[in-house]
Amino acid sequence: MTSKPQTHVVIVSSPGVGHLVCDLELGNRLVADHNVHVTFFVVVESNSSAGESDLIQSARTQKLLDIIELPPVDISDKVEPNSPIFTRLTTIMRETNPILRSAISSLNPSPTALFVDIFGTPALDVADEFHMLKYVFVTSALPLALILYVPVLDKEVEGEYVVQKEPLRLPGCMPVRPADVVDPLLNRTKLEYRVFLQVGLEMRQSDGVLVNTWEDLDTTTLKAMREQEGYGSLAVYAVGPLVRPVKPSGLKCKLLDWLDEQPVESVIYISFGSAGVLSAQQITELAWGLELSRKSFIWVLRPPIKDKGGNALDYLPDGFLERTHNLGLVVTQWAPQSEILGHKSIGGFLSHCGWNSSLESILNGVPMIAWPLYAEQKMNATMLAEELGVAVRPKIAPTKGIVGREEIEMMVRKVMGDQEGMAMRARVKELKDSGEKACAEGGSSFNALTQLVKQCEMNLQRQKVK
Incomplete structure (x- = not known):
């Protein structure tokens, strides 16, 4: 009796401690709870922080993930040195594509799915070249609803969002006060706004989005994104809470x-x-x-x-x-x-x-x-x-x-x-x-990852048929 081949997926993490924490924990869960083989690419910057280095080193010692650091890219001729983070990081990820493409081509067995964080949507094109499923992993649900709906707001709202007299209406979700909009929406004439809009459009072309939340925490927003067509009719997987685990070791200070x-x-x-x-x-x-x-x-x-x-x-x-x-x-x-x-x-x-x-x-x-x-x-x-x-x-x-x-x-x-x-x-x-219940075996987030892994397994079978 032949055993089922292990599903192999790729996670690509853009620079920065915040999403590196979540991306690593997603990888750890896929390996430990769902027997997935994870190759984890970290896109580093020449001035990466000590916190990032510590996280990567700690992950390596756990030996759950195959961690590969991709070298820094030069974006000095693409964006200004003081460009906002959304513009800078998405540019880094776009310029990393050739390196990522080469790295994925050398993997054996060939991966069946690609996971990126919110800054990594430029890499979704690479997934298409290798016939991989492509997913975007984001932090919180309401900002996700906003970025998915921005292509609609861009056509409906006249003038700047921040000067609107009424809250921005997101179908089925809590309205967003103009004063609360995310930084890239503060000025529609800036490059960062166009980058944000592009990311929203690229996310709509993915096979689904993963959110670092759970069903009981974000019931209304998750339901809206799944049922309202204005968000792009995407599969939405609530897979959290994914946070840095507390080490009960002998840490003393x-x-x-x-x-x-x-x-x-x-x-x-x-x-x-x-x-x-x-x-x-x-x-x-x-x-x-x-x-x-x-x-x-x-x-x-x-x-x-x-x-x-x-x-x-x-x-x-x-x-x-x-x-x-x-x-x-x-x-x-x-x-x-x-x-x-x-x-x-x-x-x-x-x-x-x-x-x-x-x-x-x-x-x-x-x-x-x-x-x-x-x-x-x-x-x-x-x-x-x-x-x-x-x-x-x-x-x-x-x-x-x-x-x-x-x-x-x-x-x-x-x-x-x-x-x-x-x-x-x-x-x-x-x-x-x-x-805690959501992440335990049989909980809503555990089951969402189980469903996701099944999609990856089905894609693996399709690849074999071809």
């Missing part, structure tokens, strides 16, 4: 030692992601807000963008560290976020609402203060606060003005313990349980 000494759910964690920074004035107001709240804290602090490389501590109010030395810790280097959020002493998270961070918070049962700064974070923040009820957010958007110390104090106190905060805590713990 000052932060975790300090947390061990704090009461359960008594500490608020403040971090704005790898690229999030505040103005000098906002750092001052946040510091005073934390001090006034009298709640314990861990604050990952970076200097304002104009002082990149400077000493972040110089921007704290005079005497702040002395007055709060028994209350909290200010960190100016890397912090082990997964381990911090998973610690029993953490009771709240002041977050930029990047989707990875949002999922980590939910999966640890931690309510949030939503503080979006860029990309799709404003849409995520609105969903977390208004649809899921697991976050509070300031009255003024942090990108539009300064959030004052009194409001910060109030939000910290609320998320850490008043009646509304307790309701958020109960709700987020319900979502934590549903997310």
